[in-house]
Amino acid sequence: NAGVTQTPKFQVLKTGQSMTLQCAQDMNHNSMYWYRQDPGMGLRLIYYSASEGTTDKGEVPNGYNVSRLNKREFSLRLESAAPSQTSVYFCASSWEAGAQETQYFGPGTRLLVL
Amino acid sequence: RKEVEQDPGPFNVPEGATVAFNCTYSNSASQSFFWYRQDCRKEPKLLMSVYSSGNEDGRFTAQLNRASQYISLLIRDSKLSDSATYLCVVIHGSSNTGKLIFGQGTTLQVKP
Numbered sequence: 593n594a595g596v597t598q599t600p601k602f603q604v605l606k607t608g609q610s611m612t613l614q615c616a617q618d619m620n621h622n623s624m625y626w627y628r629q630d631p632g633m634g635l636r637l638i639y640y641s642a643s644e645g646t647t648d649k650g651e652v653p654n655g656y657n658v659s660r661l662n663k664r665e666f667s668l669r670l671e672s673a674a675p676s677q678t679s680v681y682f683c684a685s686s687w688e689a690g691a692q693e694t695q696y697f698g699p700g701t702r703l704l705v706l
Numbered sequence: 707r708k709e710v711e712q713d714p715g716p717f718n719v720p721e722g723a724t725v726a727f728n729c730t731y732s733n734s735a736s737q738s739f740f741w742y743r744q745d746c747r748k749e750p751k752l753l754m755s756v757y758s759s760g761n762e763d764g765r766f767t768a769q770l771n772r773a774s775q776y777i778s779l780l781i782r783d784s785k786l787s788d789s790a791t792y793l794c795v796v797i798h799g800s801s802n803t804g805k806l807i808f809g810q811g812t813t814l815q816v817k818p
Contacts, residue, residue: 634710634793634808635750650805682749692738695806697749 593618596698598683604704605673613668613701615683621696623689624666625650626658628679629700635682641666642689673705707732712794712809720817723784727812729794730776736807738797739770739777744811745790753779753792784816 599614617624622643627635627650637650639658647658655677657669666685670677681701686693712729719725731739739756754761756768756777767780777796781788794809 632714632810634708634810635806636808637805640805692755694752697751699749700747 595619596683596685596696598681598698598701600701601699602702604706605670606706607674609673610669610671611673611703612670613681613683613703614665615667615698616665617683617685617696617698618664619685619687619696620663621685621687622663623686623693624660625684625686625695626656626666626668627682627684628652628677629682630679638668638681640689673703675705677703678705679703708809709733709807710794710796710809712812714810714812716813716815718815718817719784721784721786723816724780724782725784725814726778726780727792727794727814728776728778729809729812730774731794731796731807732775733796733798734775735798736775736796739768740795740806741766741768741777741779742793742795742808743790744793750793781814784814786816786818789814789816 641660742750791811
């Protein structure tokens with residue numbers, strides 16, 4: 593099993609460009625998440641999907657959209673990238689969205705917006 | 707004030723040393739607590755859950771102090787491979803959303 597995979601690994605964008613970060617998991621998990629990690633801030637939740645067909649905002653959703661394409665895939669879209677969105681983005685999944693469920697993270701996407 | 711606070715370090719210790727990290731949380735409704743480990747430029751991975759009675763996994767011991775709203779991680783007999791950033795994580799209440807609240811992490815460097 594590959595676990596949680598993310599593409600691309602690295603990306604450089606110019607301000608105003610758009611892009612979609614892809615995430616897929618092969619563990620048959622119901623819940624998926626998108627986080628961003630910035631120095632001194634810890635990981636912050638952008639959006640999550642408790643189950644296929646549902647998505648909800650996390651702590652920092654502005655400037656992002658998500659799509660739960662199917663049970664396996666959860667994508668994050670930046671419609672008009674801004675330098676403040678320079679960050680490392682992690683996708684995660686868990687069996688359910690319960691408090692005791694372990695979340696498994698993908699390897700991350702490093703995004704630089706110029 | 708951040709919901710979860712950690713001393714970012716770095717903590718520089720020699721091999722074989724015992725080192726302890728604390729993490730404080732501000733929301734008294736927090737119910738679930740975890741330590742995650744993150745290696746440089748890698749993804750976070752669950753190290754251990756933290757139970758009310760405290761728990762131990764080999765050289766690692768985690769404890770919870772609800773009255774003072776902090777959790778701790780103790781590492782005994784430090785190894786070079788323990789060098790990493792340790793992330794304190796809490797979940798509020800009996801959340802059915804799985805929303806993890808992360809601290810900024812404490813960096814440990816174990817020297818030979």
